[in-house]
Structure formats: structure tokens, C-alpha cells
Amino acid sequence: MVQLGRHYGTGPASLAEIAAEEDLPRAYLEQLVVSLRDAGLVSSTRGAHGGYELTRAPEAISMADVLRALEGPIAPMLCATDDPEHGILCDRSARCTVNVLWVRVRDAVTGALDSMTLADLVPPRTDPATATAAIAPIQPTPLQGA
Amino acid sequence: MVQLGRHYGTGPASLAEIAAEEDLPRAYLEQLVVSLRDAGLVSSTRGAHGGYELTRAPEAISMADVLRALEGPIAPMLCATDDPEHGILCDRSARCTVNVLWVRVRDAVTGALDSMTLADLVPPRTDPATATAAIAPIQPTPLQGA
DNA sequence: CTCATATCCGACGAAATCACTCGGATATCG
DNA sequence: CGATATCCGAGTGATTTCGTCGGATATGAG
Numbered sequence: 116m117v118q119l120g121r122h123y124g125t126g127p128a129s130l131a132e133i134a135a136e137e138d139l140p141r142a143y144l145e146q147l148v149v150s151l152r153d154a155g156l157v158s159s160t161r162g163a164h165g166g167y168e169l170t171r172a173p174e175a176i177s178m179a180d181v182l183r184a185l186e187g188p189i190a191p192m193l194c195a196t197d198d199p200e201h202g203i204l205c206d207r208s209a210r211c212t213v214n215v216l217w218v219r220v221r222d223a224v225t226g227a228l229d230s231m232t233l234a235d236l237v238p239p240r241t242d243p244a245t246a247t248a249a250i251a252p253i254q255p256t257p258l259q260g261a
Numbered sequence: 262m263v264q265l266g267r268h269y270g271t272g273p274a275s276l277a278e279i280a281a282e283e284d285l286p287r288a289y290l291e292q293l294v295v296s297l298r299d300a301g302l303v304s305s306t307r308g309a310h311g312g313y314e315l316t317r318a319p320e321a322i323s324m325a326d327v328l329r330a331l332e333g334p335i336a337p338m339l340c341a342t343d344d345p346e347h348g349i350l351c352d353r354s355a356r357c358t359v360n361v362l363w364v365r366v367r368d369a370v371t372g373a374l375d376s377m378t379l380a381d382l383v384p385p386r387t388d389p390a391t392a393t394a395a396i397a398p399i400q401p402t403p404l405q406g407a
Numbered sequence: 408c409t410c411a412t413a414t415c416c417g418a419c420g421a422a423a424t425c426a427c428t429c430g431g432a433t434a435t436c437g
Numbered sequence: 438c439g440a441t442a443t444c445c446g447a448g449t450g451a452t453t454t455c456g457t458c459g460g461a462t463a464t465g466a467g
Contacts, residue, residue: 129414130413130414131412131413139456140456140457142456142458143456145414145416146455148414149415149416159415160413161463162412162413163412163463163464163465163466164413164464165412165413165463166414167414212382213382216324216374216381216382219376219377220374222373223370223372226369228362228366231362235362237358275443276443277442285427286428288429289427289428292427294443305444306435307433307434307435307442307443307444308433308434308435308442308443309434309435309441309442310436310441310442311434311436311441311442313443408467409466409467410465411464411466411467412463413462413464413465415461415462416459416461417459418457418458419457420455420457421454421455422453423452423454423455424451424453424454425450425451425452425453426449426451427448428448428449428450429446429449431445431446432443432445433442433444434441434443435440435441436441436442
């Protein structure tokens with residue numbers, strides 16, 4: 116998650132912290148982080164004052180890596196997957212001309228995802244004092260207004 | 262569907278025909294074609310010898326049009342949709358830095374989809390010799406089973 | 408040592424979506 | 438009339454997604 120990018124270099128961050136900042140249930144994050152750890156993107160420290168940390172610098176983690184870790188191989192259709200392992204040939208494969216379309220879409224997606232790293236999504240930590248004030252609800256946001 | 266592109270110009274094609282060629286349940290296609298008709302991509306002729314026909318040439322129908330008709334607005338996440346109408350602002354919108362990622366992904370997808378038309382997916386009917394096996398120099402409408 | 412703080416683990420549950428079905432009404436050609 | 442089609446809308450079943458729950462295990466501080 117982006118929050119982990121924010122904390123990079125400042126020691127491990129506990130899920131309780133992140134849950135508070137992201138406003139998501141801790142138990143849910145717990146589940147997500149398992150995938151990230153299995154993918155080798157984060158490391159964990161158990162016990163008091165423990166938490167999670169990025170194993171690499173945010174600049175070195177592409178969003179494609181993150182998404183693959185969280186949601187599996189990138190594939191608009193299961194017949195056009197990133198990962199040769201989980202590729203499933205549909206029985207129509209012979210006469211199916213649509214496959215090339217999905218491959219193109221997939222390549223477009225992976226291209227976009229590869230072009231961005233975690234660092235691109237970490238809000239610039241310019242100045243903590245202006246943080247709260249800068250995000251003042253002056254935005255018109257017509258839909259779903261509180 | 263692609264089959265409709267194949268039949269373009271040869272009069273309406275019934276769902277029963279298409280179902281046989283595509284090996285999909287007729288009742289299911291019936292449902293899909295409703296969306297295509299509502300989107301103005303196909304026109305229908307009722308009664309015996311009726312069926313469906315493309316309203317435009319395959320070259321003039323982008324796959325983005327088809328996909329939007331079938332699956333709604335193109336959006337990897339509901340906060341990054343094609344269609345301003347169905348856009349839903351999540352409550353995190355202010356501090357959410359991830360949105361730009363989804364917008365990029367969406368643009369990549371629509372770009373890929375816009376770059377292909379139905380005609381690109383219609384198997385070339387110019388010359389049967391380029392098919393899997395060149396058999397007859399005539400035009401016996403290949404692939405049609407019995 | 409003990410206790411609070413965390414990660415770890417596995418299973419469960421509700422809600423939405425996807426692919427597909429069913430039954431029947433209506434229009435058109437021969 | 439009757440066969441062939443589209444039209445229409447409600448319904449089912451499997452899978453996925455988001456989120457929950459309860460408890461076991463590891464670690465640092467007092």
C-alpha cells in the first residue's frame with residue numbers, strides 16, 4: 116500500500132497505524148499483507164513495536180508488481196494472461212480471433228502499470244504542518260457529499 | 262460479436278445460426294444482443310427469416326464501442342470511469358493518490374480498444390487459402406459445420 | 408517472568424457479479 | 438394458420454470480492 120511507501124525508512128509500521136490512516140479494517144489489511152509478504156515486497160517484524168516494511172525503495176517497486184501480488188496475474192481474460200503457468204486455453208482457441216484483442220489490452224495495462232512505481236503514488240511529504248490544512252474540504256465534490 | 266461482422270452485407274443472421282457457429286447457448290446470446298441493439302450497434306428483423314445485422318460497417322465499429330455496449334463504461338475502478346454519469350467519488354477522494362494510476366490504466370485500455378475495429382477481428386474472408394488448411398480454390402464458406 | 412503489542416493463520420460469511428436458463432408474448436413470412 | 442424469429446423479464450448457480458472472527462505465536466518493556 117501507499118502508506119507503506121510513506122513510512123519507508125522510518126522503521127516498521129504496524130497494521131493498526133495503517134488501518135487508522137487508511138480507514139480500513141485492520142483484519143482485512145492483515146489478509147492483504149500476506150500476499151505482499153509472499154511476493155517478497157514487504158518484510159515483517161513480529162512482537163511489540165513490530166510491523167511491516169518495504170523490502171525495496173518505493174522507486175524500485177512497480178505498480179505492476181503490487182497488483183500482481185494482490186490480484187494475481189494480469190489478464191483481462193483468462194486466455195490472455197501474464198503468467199504462462201495459469202494460462203487456460205479455451206476450446207475455441209483455434210477459431211478464436213478475439214484473443215489478439217485481449218493480448219493488446221493486457222499489454223497496454225501492463226505498460227501503464229510498469230510505467231509507475233510506488234514512489235509516484237506517495238504524496239510528496241513536503242511539510243507536515245501544512246498537511247491537514249492543505250486538504251481542506253474546499254473541493255466542490257458534487258456527488259456523495261458527506 | 263465477430264460472427265455478425267462476418268455476415269455483414271449478407272442479410273440478417275439469426276441467433277440460432279450464430280449459436281451453432283459460436284457454440285454458445287442461444288438464450289444467452291439473446292440477452293447479449295439486447296445490449297447491442299440498445300447501443301445502436303445492431304438492428305433486428307422480426308419474424309421468419311429475421312435476425313440481426315450490423316448498422317454500420319465493421320470498420321466503423323471500434324471494439325471500445327462493443328465493450329461499452331456489453332459491459333458498461335470502461336473503468337478499472339469505479340472512481341476512474343469513462344462515463345461521467347456513473348462516476349462515484351469515494352470518500353477518500355481528497356487524499357487518494359491512487360486515482361491517477363487507474364485513470365492511466367483506463368486510458369491505456371480505451372486506447373487499445375479504440376485502435377481496433379470489428380473488422381480487425383473478422384477472419385479474412387478474401388481468400389480461403391490463408392486459412393488453416395488450403396483445400397479448395399473455390400469459396401465453400403469454410404468452418405460452417407453441417 | 409509477565410504482560411501488552413503485534414504478526415500469523417485458517418476458516419467463515421455476506422454481497423455482488425457473471426454466465427446462463429426458462430417461459431411465454433409478439434411479429435412476420437409462406 | 439403455423440413455423441420461425443425476435444422480444445422481455447425474472448430467476449438460478451457458481452465464483453469472486455470484501456470483510457469478519459477467534460485464537461496461536463513471537464517479542465520487547467517493566
